Amino acid sequence: MKNKKMLFKKKLAAAILATVFSSSVFAGNLVINSDTSDPAPKKAFEELIADFEAANPDVKVTLNLFDHEGYKTSIRNFLTADAPDIANWYAGNRMLPYVNAGLFEPVDDVWEENGLNKSMASAAAAMTIDGKKWGVPYTYYQWGVYYRKDLFAANDISVPTNWAEFKAAGAKLTAAGITPITIGTKYLWTAAGVFDYLNLRTNGYDFHMALTKGEISWTDERVVKTMMNWKELVDAGFFLENHAAYSWQEALAPMVQGKAAMYIMGNFAVAPLREAGLKADQLGFFQFPEITKGIPMAEDAPTDTLHIPANAKNKVDAKRFLAFVAQADVQTKMNITLGQLPINANSKAGDDEFLQAGFKMLSNTSQVAQFFDRDAPAEMAKAGMEGFQEFMVKPERLDTILKRLEKVRARAYK
Numbered sequence: 538m539k540n541k542k543m544l545f546k547k548k549l550a551a552a553i554l555a556t557v558f559s560s561s562v563f564a565g566n567l568v569i570n571s572d573t574s575d576p577a578p579k580k581a582f583e584e585l586i587a588d589f590e591a592a593n594p595d596v597k598v599t600l601n602l603f604d605h606e607g608y609k610t611s612i613r614n615f616l617t618a619d620a621p622d623i624a625n626w627y628a629g630n631r632m633l634p635y636v637n638a639g640l641f642e643p644v645d646d647v648w649e650e651n652g653l654n655k656s657m658a659s660a661a662a663a664m665t666i667d668g669k670k671w672g673v674p675y676t677y678y679q680w681g682v683y684y685r686k687d688l689f690a691a692n693d694i695s696v697p698t699n700w701a702e703f704k705a706a707g708a709k710l711t712a713a714g715i716t717p718i719t720i721g722t723k724y725l726w727t728a729a730g731v732f733d734y735l736n737l738r739t740n741g742y743d744f745h746m747a748l749t750k751g752e753i754s755w756t757d758e759r760v761v762k763t764m765m766n767w768k769e770l771v772d773a774g775f776f777l778e779n780h781a782a783y784s785w786q787e788a789l790a791p792m793v794q795g796k797a798a799m800y801i802m803g804n805f806a807v808a809p810l811r812e813a814g815l816k817a818d819q820l821g822f823f824q825f826p827e828i829t830k831g832i833p834m835a836e837d838a839p840t841d842t843l844h845i846p847a848n849a850k851n852k853v854d855a856k857r858f859l860a861f862v863a864q865a866d867v868q869t870k871m872n873i874t875l876g877q878l879p880i881n882a883n884s885k886a887g888d889d890e891f892l893q894a895g896f897k898m899l900s901n902t903s904q905v906a907q908f909f910d911r912d913a914p915a916e917m918a919k920a921g922m923e924g925f926q927e928f929m930v931k932p933e934r935l936d937t938i939l940k941r942l943e944k945v946r947a948r949a950y951k
Contacts, residue, residue: 567598567854568621572608581874588870589861596854616640620848622855628663628674628840629907630749630914635844636666642845642852643669647859656881657863660840662742663905672844673859675868676877677905678804679895680730680837686821688715688798696821700738700766700828707775710798717775719797721783722929725922729909731767731801732925733837738828739763742835742904749912751950755942764939766828768932781930789813801825803839804877807891822894835904839911840880916949917942 573582579602586598601621603611612624616635626632635641648654648670654661660674689696689706692713697703707717722728736745740759747753748760770776777783777791786809791797793813800806810820824834843862845855861867868879873887878896886896899905910918924938 565595565597565854567596567623567851567858568601569598569623569625569858570601570603570608570612570615570621571625572603572605573625574602574604577875581871584874585862585867585871588867589858592861593854593857596857598858613638613640616846616848620846620850622845622849622851623843623858624846625841625843626672627907627911628660628672628842628905630746630912631907632664632671632842632844633666633750636671640847641671642847642849643671644673644845644856644859645670647673647856647863651860651863653863653881656865656883658903659838659882659899659901659905660880662903663840663907664842672842673863674840674842674880675862676872676875677838677840677880677899678877679899680734680801680803680825680908681895681898682799682801682823682825683792683806683810684799684821684823685792685795685797685815685819687819688795689821696823697826699826699830703826704769704773707770707773711774715795716777716791716797718770718799718801719777719788719791720780720800721777721785721788722780722926723782723784723787725926726908726910727785727788727802728925728929729918729922730803730837732763732921733906733909734801734825735767735828736760736763737835737837737906738825738832739766740829741832742906745835745906746912749909749917751914751917751946755939755946760939761935764928764935767928768935771929771932776929781926803837804891804895807889817890822891824898833904834902835906836899836902837908838878838899838905839908840905914949917945920945920949 571582573579582600586600590596590598615621616624617640632641657674664670664672664674692709694706694709697706710717720727739762744753744759777788777797780788789806789809792800793810793815827834843859845852849855863881865881865883868881869884872879876887878886878892878899882900886892906912909921913921920942924942928935928938
């Protein structure tokens with residue numbers, strides 16, 4: 538009997554030790570799935586993980602890298618069947634399907650405990666659905682108007698801050714034989730950038746987001762107002778001729794050659810413009826000007842994010858990781874490697890003048906859209922961008938285009 542009791546105690550002790558050991562091992566393993574497989578993002582994430590492990594020696598991180606297309610097709614499957622502890626994705630409506638399906642975990646506590654509602658105010662709206670925060674953003678980049686400073690100076694044009702000044706600048710350029718805005722719409726998304734800014738400035742962020750969520754008709758008079766503002770520019774010859782034949786890269790050439798003065802584009806255009814020969818004193822940047830007075834100046838700034846899957850096994854360490862990524866110094870370091878902008882307003886942007894300009898602009902807004910093809914579902918985004926390109930070529934078809942988009946809206950959001 539004594540031997541049996543001793544044997545039972547030994548087994549019980551062993552079981553307790555095994556439980557403690559296994560739980561400690563479990564608690565220290567953090568699995569991240571990511572599509573950051575390109576050289577700069579891969580390096581940034583490897584450095585991030587090394588720094589996190591150094592600061593948290595009790596945690597071992599496993600990074601599973603996917604190519605971009607493979608990640609898009611597999612994310613729903615792994616969130617459902619074999620969830621990692623952290624997955625990267627995108628802000629705004631791109632989160633919505635996974636939030637609605639119950640596949641992402643709300644992380645309001647991470648935001649509150651780390652002061653992120655203040656330090657990341659610029660991205661707060663883009664991370665919020667149904668009043669809850671669903672992840673932490675770590676990088677974005679600005680859109681806006683890149684312009685030839687020397688052409689503006691030669692034609693006595695000041696940087697426009699409102700719609701009247703913007704149209705007056707275009708009129709001066711046209712009179713001088715210069716195309717006001719270069720653009721290549723061969724691959725459609727560039728026209729979506731123009732639409733985003735015209736709609737954000739005409740009707741505001743809340744309206745724009747409601748439209749891309751399918752809550753507003755495309756034949757609504759407010760959408761028509763946006764398109765009529767666009768038509769003013771088209772009718773005045775603001776845009777590059779034959780733009781539907783050019784890619785966005787090919788549309789850089791007229792700007793480099795001095796035949797066009799502005800480009801409504803993301804910050805990724807700066808490097809090829811410099812490589813093509815534009816000098817520092819020739820290239821500038823300004824915020825897309827105000828159209829409707831009093832509407833806050835929302836921006837397009839596609840935002841990359843990290844999320845905790847609802848089925849994650851190690852949510853405790855996952856929240857530690859999100860809090861770490863949100864730190865100002867961590868975001869500074871990551872984005873120097875990425876060549877993009879940190880979201881934390883206490884971070885520092887890289888030395889490049891355009892990163893500095895973008896960081897200042899985005900840190901002073903609380904409304905950031907994600908770009909039309911991220912904010913709208915795929916079917917609506919495709920139809921919308923096709924319609925925008927068609928409108929730029931044949932503005933007289935506006936009524937037909939908007940009615941067609943309204944039919945797509947009826948299907949796409951079911």
